[in-house]
Amino acid sequence: MSHQSIFHRLTRGALAGAAGVTALNTVTYLDMLTRGRGASDVPARMAEKTLELGGIEMPGDEETRENRLEALGALLGIAVGTGVGVLHSASGMAGRLPFAAESLLVGAAATAASDIPMALTGVSDPKTWGLKGWLSDAIPHAVYGAVVAGVIRKTL
Known part of the structure; x- marks a missing residue:
């Protein structure tokens, strides 16, 4: 495979993943x-747990720290969604x-990429x-999968 082809796949996946994240957030x-309903605090708690596991403390007073953790949680979600798009394309x-099967597979991969770490770290218990x-988790991820699969198909 040529470097141009690899670059094309990675770029296509990043764009598809970013579009999927936008769709997921819109549905949410x-x-x-x-x-x-209010926003979930799980992304911020997952960000905090990630930093804790890495031995990193978020700087700032309590309010600033909470705001930064909320922002980091959102950025980690964007990174996961973009990364799943890249992996699928690559x-x-x-x-x-078939489009429906591909959409569900990509949506399930994104769900697993976000939910498994939360469960393993004890941040949230899907049970x-x-x-x-x-439904609040599955529907946005299904939409994510459809958008990622659709964008990639349009750019093949």
Whole structure:
């Protein structure tokens, strides 16, 4: 495979992942608006746990620290979503399955990439989420998967 081809796959995956993250966030914020629910504190707690595992302390007073952890949690989510898009594009599997199957597979990969670390670190326990919690997680990730698969297919 040529360097240009590898670069194209990585760039295509990053763009698809970023588009997927935008779609995931849009669906999440529409759900929050519709149901009047608050934002999850899980991304900030996961950011804090990640820093803790790395032996890093977030600087600042309590309010500044919380704000920075919230921002870091959002940035980590963007990185995960973009990274899953890159991995999917780089795998060479894009466009080889029916669109619905590919969308669900990519959405499931993104779900696993975010939910497994939360469960393993004890930041959140998916077994306790209930139907509304799982739908609030699964639907945006399914939309993410469809957008990633669609963008990659359009740029093959």
